[in-house]
Amino acid sequence: MEEFWACLYRPSGHPGPNYWTYFAERLAHLATISSEATLLDLGTCDGNVLFKAMKKVTARGYGIGIDIDYDDFYAGVAEAIRRGWKEKIAFVQMDANRIGFQTETFHTVLANFVGWDDYYDFDRMEFISSDKMVSEIMRILRPSGQVGIGTWVEQSDIDWIAEAFMKYLPEYKAASGKGIACYSKENPEGQKVILQNGGFDNIRVHVETTDFVSPYAGTWWRQMKHAANEYFRQVSDPEKLDGFKDQVFVDLHQFQYPEGIRFSKTVSFAFGTKPT
Numbered sequence: 293m294e295e296f297w298a299c300l301y302r303p304s305g306h307p308g309p310n311y312w313t314y315f316a317e318r319l320a321h322l323a324t325i326s327s328e329a330t331l332l333d334l335g336t337c338d339g340n341v342l343f344k345a346m347k348k349v350t351a352r353g354y355g356i357g358i359d360i361d362y363d364d365f366y367a368g369v370a371e372a373i374r375r376g377w378k379e380k381i382a383f384v385q386m387d388a389n390r391i392g393f394q395t396e397t398f399h400t401v402l403a404n405f406v407g408w409d410d411y412y413d414f415d416r417m418e419f420i421s422s423d424k425m426v427s428e429i430m431r432i433l434r435p436s437g438q439v440g441i442g443t444w445v446e447q448s449d450i451d452w453i454a455e456a457f458m459k460y461l462p463e464y465k466a467a468s469g470k471g472i473a474c475y476s477k478e479n480p481e482g483q484k485v486i487l488q489n490g491g492f493d494n495i496r497v498h499v500e501t502t503d504f505v506s507p508y509a510g511t512w513w514r515q516m517k518h519a520a521n522e523y524f525r526q527v528s529d530p531e532k533l534d535g536f537k538d539q540v541f542v543d544l545h546q547f548q549y550p551e552g553i554r555f556s557k558t559v560s561f562a563f564g565t566k567p568t
């Protein structure tokens with residue numbers, strides 16, 4: 293993931309990892325991964341979670357990252373070569389709804405920020421379609437193997453810019469028509485239901501909130517144009533966008549600290565094991 297994303301602020305004053313890296317490390321840390329694990333990272337992108345998780349695995353283990361989109365695999369493969377992990381890691385283009393691995397292949401399956409909203413309505417707390425992703429995860433896990441899924445509960449920066457759109461440019465709406473969108477906003481209660489419904493045991497959920505800092509307003513604005521692209525791409529008039537930016541920068545002062553623009557992000561990590 294690009295380094296321009298907001299970074300964890302350390303009391304030392306030095307910036308920490310960016311939030312993608314930080315939450316990948318948290319998921320890998322909280323998951324049970326044995327040193328000889330065969331591990332699957334679902335929705336791997338550039339292997340962000342896979343590399344963190346594979347730090348727990350010795351030469352006898354193996355890690356595979358799958359993603360429906362292969363564009364970021366190049367960065368992942370380059371990183372595997374750089375680390376000397378070519379024999380330990382593979383990237384495969386694959387849809388998580390139809391995983392092409394045999395039944396009971398993996399000890400651990402991780403899926404960070406992949407989004408369960410195609411199957412589950414987190415507002416109404418009910419399934420909207422059959423949950424093929426969790427069924428596939430259950431199928432490919434070995435008995436007593438563990439799944440770990442990470443989800444966004446709140447991204448206060450994205451929610452705030454979406455609210456600014458509603459306030460200053462109300463003609464531009466979220467594509468979903470459901471108010472604030474841009475990312476799949478989920479919750480720990482829904483994650484529990486998803487794992488219970490999938491037949492998992494020993495379900496535990498871990499929710500955490502962390503502050504991240506963008507050093508400059510200009511960097512933050514570029515981050516928002518990327519993260520809230522759903523709104524920004526609708527504004528074709530540059531003057532309108534400039535006026536909006538001026539207004540947003542005035543309001544942004546409340547989030548300005550000596551180290552930069554600070555917002556919090558809340559995630560929920562849910563774990564379950566396959567019954568033996």
Ligand SMILES: C[S@@+](CC[C@H](N)C(=O)[O-])C[C@H]1O[C@@H](n2cnc3c(N)ncnc32)[C@H](O)[C@@H]1O
Nearest residue numbers: 335336337340359360361386387388404405406
């Ligand atoms: C927000 S990224 C998260 C990347 C990484 N897990 C992380 O935490 O940094 C979500 C990824 O899930 C992938 N994805 C979404 N639906 C998928 C599916 N059905 N099968 C495989 N990958 C999927 C997307 O292509 C994207 O790369």
